[in-house]
Amino acid sequence: MQWTKLSERNVYGNRWFQVNLADVRLPDGRHLDHFLIRQRPVSVATAVNDDDEVLMIWRHRFITDSWGWELAAGVVEDGETPEAAAAREMEEETGWRPGALRHLLTVEPSNGLSDARHHLFFSDGATHVGDPRDAFESSRRAWVPLARVPALIAEGRVPAANMAAGLLMLHHLRCG
Numbered sequence: 001m002q003w004t005k006l007s008e009r010n011v012y013g014n015r016w017f018q019v020n021l022a023d024v025r026l027p028d029g030r031h032l033d034h035f036l037i038r039q040r041p042v043s044v045a046t047a048v049n050d051d052d053e054v055l056m057i058w059r060h061r062f063i064t065d066s067w068g069w070e071l072a073a074g075v076v077e078d079g080e081t082p083e084a085a086a087a088r089e090m091e092e093e094t095g096w097r098p099g100a101l102r103h104l105l106t107v108e109p110s111n112g113l114s115d116a117r118h119h120l121f122f123s124d125g126a127t128h129v130g131d132p133r134d135a136f137e138s139s140r141r142a143w144v145p146l147a148r149v150p151a152l153i154a155e156g157r158v159p160a161a162n163m164a165a166g167l168l169m170l171h172h173l174r175c176g
Helices: 082-094 146-154 161-175
Strands: 004-013 017-025 031-039 042-048 053-061 066-070 072-075 096-098 101-107 118-124 126-128 140-145
Touching (some): 004 031, 042 096, 053 082, 053 146, 066 161, 072 082, 082 096, 082 101, 101 161, 118 161, 140 146
Antiparallel strands (some): 017 031, 042 053, 042 072, 053 066, 096 126, 101 118
16 A cells, blocks of 8 residues: 655745655556655754743744644754754743753654654753743743643644644653
């Protein structure tokens, strides 16, 4: 039941993503023109403090016109490791520098359309270093009780699937 990509060509591109069109042979021999989006990897980071609270940001996403809790995230720059990108993004977006980061999970948020990979990391603790450099990324930053995470997700207050997956994994690891 494997699909076979016979060719792929670029239709549009910029520094954030490429839109390509692939000629795909289906298992029954038919061909399908399939659009796909090639994207740079994304790194995500948070920290958990001694009170079992997780550092989150409250932000608006104009594309879906929705508000929700998220974790600091951004693209992995050329020559940067996913872990370094996660630490950089957390400090830029929250004003908190994470301790030693540990890999939480890697997800493919839309693998039927895109090759995007999101690498999620967490640390036990963080150091406040000042105001966030990228304060425009969120309306506020807060330490949210990790025990509250499943309810926030169920209430739709964590709408991004990658963030929900990472927070549920973190909740499982820390809260059992």
